Amino acid sequence: MTDTIIHLLAVIIVPPLLMGVIVKTKAAFAGRAGAPCFQLYYDLFKLMRKGTVFSETTTWVFRAGPVVTLAAVLVASLLVPLGRHAAPISFSGDLVFFVYLLGLARFFTAIAALDTGSSFEGMGAAREVTFSCFAEPALFFAFITLARLSNSLTLSRILTHVTPDVWLAAGASMLLLVGAIFIILLAENCRIPFDDPNTHLELTMIHEVMVLDHSGPAFAMILYGAAVKLFVLGALFVNIAFPFSTGNSILDWGIFIAAMLGLAVAIGVVESVMARIRIVRIPQLLVGATILSAFAMLLMLR
Amino acid sequence: MSFPKGVIGNPVFQLFQKTGSPIESFGDDPLFARAHRRPLNADPFRYKPGVTSRQVKRRVAVAINNCEISVDISFDSTYLILASAFIMAVSGVPCILAGAVAGQRIAMLLTMLASIAGEYAAVSILFFNASTTAYSVELPQPFGEAAFTVDNLSLLFLLPLYLVVFCAAIYSPAYWPARKKRGATRLTIFTGLFAASMIAVTIARNGVLFLMAWEVMAISAYFLLTADQQNQETERSGRVYLIATHFGTMALLIMFALLCAITGTFDFPPRCSLALASPYSTAIILAALFGFGGKAGLMPMHFWLPGAHAGAPSHISAMMSGLMLKMGIYGILRVLTFFNLLPPWVGWTFLILGAWSAVGGIAVAAAQRDLKRLLACSSIENVGIIFTGIGMSLVGMQIHSQLLIICGLTGAFIHVINHSLFKSLLFMGSGVIIHGAGTREIDLLGGVARRMPVASALFLAGTIAICGFPPLNGFIGELYLYAGAIQDGISNPLPLTAVVAPLLALVGGVAAITFVKLYGIVFLGQPRSDRGAGSHEAPLQMTVPIMILAFACLFFGLYPVALVRLVSPAVISTAALSAETFDMVSSVVPLAPVMLANGLLILLGLFTGYLYLLKLKKEPCEKNSTWGCGYPARTPRMQYTGTSFSGLIVSQLGTFVSSSKVSPDMHGDLLPAKASFAYEATETVLNQILTPLFRWTGWGFSYLRRIQHGQLQVYILYIIATLFTLMLWRGR
Structure with missing residues (x-):
């Protein structure tokens, strides 16, 4: 019960902090002071109090988009175990449900973007759905590998099953898996090298351009939803890459939060040292991730 | 011919051998002696020993041309189904007698009545153990006995059939009014025949009878899809369809002739009665795969499908895509059940052809410019998913994995029902767009949602369902397939079937692109041409059927237990398992938490939406134009088009589909010359091979x-x- 409450609190409170840490890291690399770590919280509160501008072209789909996206991402966040603690909702086959919830969220973001009739947003929507369709097979290969390790179809089980012993036993496979999932994490959350979350008006960007016309509370929902999605996929990554447990529940929560912040720093470092790759190269990189995780599965078959 | 190695017992229908033989000849009267009555106790799930059919109430004997027909008539469920088929078959007759306008109305009422009766009968057999009877009519000498029997496999296909036919019947007079359009008489007569022949296909138990029903179905479909006589494109695709379907029929003729050569009669052999070692068995399976697979639209026999489904009137496309394709699937399942063993290659062939159709179909769909062609191509994908599920279960039979058998069959059968629902919904919805805007070209449409709010919401439901997203019904079928594949990845030393999971994910991803494109470009944004701007909401007669189908999608999505209950008898009897085994194994996908999570998703969505609406009421809302990145003179033609939306993925899936572009040449003497640009999606299988x-x-x-x-x-x-x-x- 305590774990469930902490899980809910963590999902609700922590995600914007990750964004702040990423921005802070990038600022440190650039030699700037940077915005405070809590900047996204201030932004969200500010946006919630603002009015909204709607395009005359839009219909109810545009208003429903952020709502459905946020709801789907929040439900998805209840399926993923945080640290060594089982998720509040877990059932056999929930990993499929998880992937499809993210799909639903993406679907609604994309049609809300197309609702504005802007060619920029149409372009962003096309790229978002196209790239994610290459990322999903990679995720499923990774899930099959993990399911085979833990003999289970629930996210809570397959992710908490990974321990340092598993790493020692199947190190090569795990290493490939971690690489693949890190690529998926960056692609799905539209980070560099796939997308640049800072640019709003260039032809190379994906996610940011889809939400150009959203404003006020709707934009707050979108920013928050994006942060939660980063948190959820980040938790997925941390569970596999950093499988340490002390046995003490509260201490484990501390380790988990620290690991998440570490991940945010890592993403910040990646964004600072890498350039965005060309759009046509993105599918190749994602197919590469698929091959990595398929290879991880093959190594498990021995 | 023998398969010494690798052939493992196929448990298909073993339990049917107990009951498969004709049981009693009826009465002493020689005229009635040929009419057999067989209790259908195929299903241990709910069959109570000792319960036989109700009393015979009437007997009818007719003698036509030396061919004596003798029938027992009792008002049981089978009788209702037969009667519904008969009423549908003759529903077009008033059109000839009373004129097209009145006839169309009468046909609508008759068909609706017959579908309700038939659906009642099907549900009462499935849920309330209503008795069923076998009816038979003596055919002239060499052909045996025309037997009609309803069993669980028939019911699986009859259930969605009646619902879709009911909806199409309401839809038809509004979409193709006899007052305004030519060819309404032809449409009405053949719609009835088409529906009736599909019912006959599912309940026929004799090769000759089956082929007769099959041909009536195929030919009435031809007359239906060429209803629009002015259109040359339709004429052409009708011709292609006619050729393709008769190639299939040719294969089926060969198949039934070979069956007859083995068993000595055209009656369907009892289940599991054919040994694999019997001569011709490989040829029979291959002929069935060719004939039935072609009708189902399995790649590479799919080439007739997009044109035929796109050219037909929309409710006919709904029936063809939602129902007629399924007859191919029914046929192949029926033939497989004749064998007691299946060679190992059958399962893999199904799996590979299914996966190929799924990926290829959706890749071709993504590239389409025509609304209905896109939907038709996506039918190829869905048939591919169904075949993948069946292939998975056949592979499971070889490796004795009950989990693969059950997950594969359950997923495939659920998808059979689901696809009938959402594809009919989408086709009827596309009819509403064509009715309102007068074009099928995606890139000419846009902004339809503002003019048709009701239709657009219903269409969105269909789109979400076909992409397989929760909380609608499409998710449930896919969940079973994924669970089967991943479980295979866990337990099998060499998990080849596990690859189905990433493959389905890829297919699902491309399906999402396709349907975001379809919905986003057609319904949202601004009209891209005058046609799109002129659209208007359709009459209630056209929206109500779509509402019924959308409600069914939502209901089965929120209450998947009903869906599993509908397909479980068919799964149990096809896989010859006990109900306990089914319950135990299918619990790998627990439905209660899925329902709970779906409910949570909807509640959270409604709650957030409610808060957002409250907020919008309080705060000032400003109306302005879309942010054009500083460019003030935007026109609707600058919007992203469907072609550009899918351009990225089409360029990546070049193996299956490529786009042929004719780029403009603008070099003039002094000023740029007039130029034109054309884009056409070319399909690899069709253009490079066939x-x-x-x-x-x-x-x-x-x-x-x-x-x-x-x-x-x-x-x-x-x-x-x-x-x-x-x-x-x-x-x-």
Whole structure:
């Protein structure tokens, strides 16, 4: 019960902090002071109090988009175990449900973007759905590998099953898996090298351009939803890459939060040292991730 | 022929052997002696021993042309289903007698009545153990006995059939009003025949009867899809369809002839009665795969499908895509159940062809510019998913994995029902768009949602369902397939079937692109041409059927237990498992938490939406134009088009589909010359393999034209020569 409450609190409170840490890291690399770590919280509160501008072209789909996206991402966040603690909702086959919830969220973001009739947003929507369709097979290969390790179809089980012993036993496979999932994490959350979350008006960007016309509370929902999605996929990554447990529940929560912040720093470092790759190269990189995780599965078959 | 290695017992329908034989001849009267009554106790799930059919109430005997037909009539469920087929078949007759306008109304009422009766019968058999009877009619000598029986496999296909036919019946008079459009009489007559023949296909138990029903179905579909006589494109695709379907029928003729050669009769052999070692068994399976697979739209026999489904009137497309394709799936399942063993290659062939169709179908769909062609191509994908599920279960039978058998079959059967629902919804919805805007070209449409709010919301439901997103019904079928594949990845030493999971994910991803494109470009944004701007909401008669189907999608999505309950009898009897095994194994996908999570998703969505609406009421809302990145003179034609939306993925899936572009040449003498641009999606299978093949065949056979020159005397000579040769051969 305590774990469930902490899980809910963590999902609700922590995600914007990750964004702040990423921005802070990038600022440190650039030699700037940077915005405070809590900047996204201030932004969200500010946006919630603002009015909204709607395009005359839009219909109810545009208003429903952020709502459905946020709801789907929040439900998805209840399926993923945080640290060594089982998720509040877990059932056999929930990993499929998880992937499809993210799909639903993406679907609604994309049609809300197309609702504005802007060619920029149409372009962003096309790229978002196209790239994610290459990322999903990679995720499923990774899930099959993990399911085979833990003999289970629930996210809570397959992710908490990974321990340092598993790493020692199947190190090569795990290493490939971690690489693949890190690529998926960056692609799905539209980070560099796939997308640049800072640019709003260039032809190379994906996610940011889809939400150009959203404003006020709707934009707050979108920013928050994006942060939660980063948190959820980040938790997925941390569970596999950093499988340490002390046995003490509260201490484990501390380790988990620290690991998440570490991940945010890592993403910040990646964004600072890498350039965005060309759009046509993105599918190749994602197919590469698929091959990595398929290879991880093959190594498990021995 | 024997398969010493690798052939493992196929448990299909073993339990049917207990009950498969004709049980009693009826009465002492010689006229009725041929009419058999067989209790259908195929299903241990709910069959109570001792419960037989109700009392016979009436007997009818008719003698036509020496062919004595004797039928027992009792008002049980099978009788209701037969009666519904009969009423549908004759529902078009008033059109001839009373004129097209009144006839169309009468046909609508008759068809609705018949569908309600039939659905009642199907549900009462499935849920309330209503008794069923086998009816049979004696056919002229060599053909055996025309038997009709309803079993669980038939019911699986009858259930969605009645619902979709009911919806199409309401839809038809509004979409194709006899007052305004030509060809309404033809449409009405053949719609009834089409529906009736599909019912007959599912309940026929005799090869000749089956083929007769099959041909009536195929030919009435031809007359339906060419209802729009003015359109040359439709004429052409009708011709292609006619050729393709008769290639299939040819294969089926061969198949039934071979079956007859083994069993000595055209009656369907009892389940599990054919040994794999029996001669011709490989040929039978291959012929069935060709004939039925072609009707189902399995790649590479799918080439007739997009044109045919796109050209037909929309409710006919709904029936063809939602129902007629399923008849191919029904046929192949029925034939597989005749065998007690299946060679190992069958499962893998199904799996590979299914996966190929799924990926290829959706890749071709993504590239389409035509609304209905896109939907038709996505039917190929869905048939591919169904075949993948069936292939998975056949592979499971070979490796004795009950989990693969159950997950594969359950997923495939659920998808059979689901696809009937959402594809019919989408086709009827596209009819509403065509009715309102007058074009099928995606890139000319746009902003339809503002003019048709009701239709657009319903269409969105269909789109979400077909992408397989929760909380609608499409998710449930896919969940079973994924669970089966991943479980195989866990337990199998060499998990080849596990690859189905990432493959389905890829298919799902491309499906999402396709349907975001379809919905986003057609319904949202601004109209891209005057046609799109002129659209208006459809009459209630057209929206109500779509509402019924959308409600069914939502209901089955939120209450998947009902869906599993509908398909479980068919799964249990096809896989010859006990109900306990089914319950135990299918619990790998627990439905209660899925329902809970779906409910949570909806509640959270409604709650957030409610808060957001409250907020919008309080805060000032400003209306402005879309942010054009500083460019003030935007026009609707600058919007992203469907072609550009799918351009990225089409360029990546070049193996299956490529786009042929004719780029403008703008070099003039002084000023740029007039230029035009054309884009066409070209399909690899069709354009690279089938078209050259047909061209070469045509070239090869062109020499045969010399013997066909229209001189009657010479033709008579041919006949005499043929007869003489045959007599020589016979007398040898």
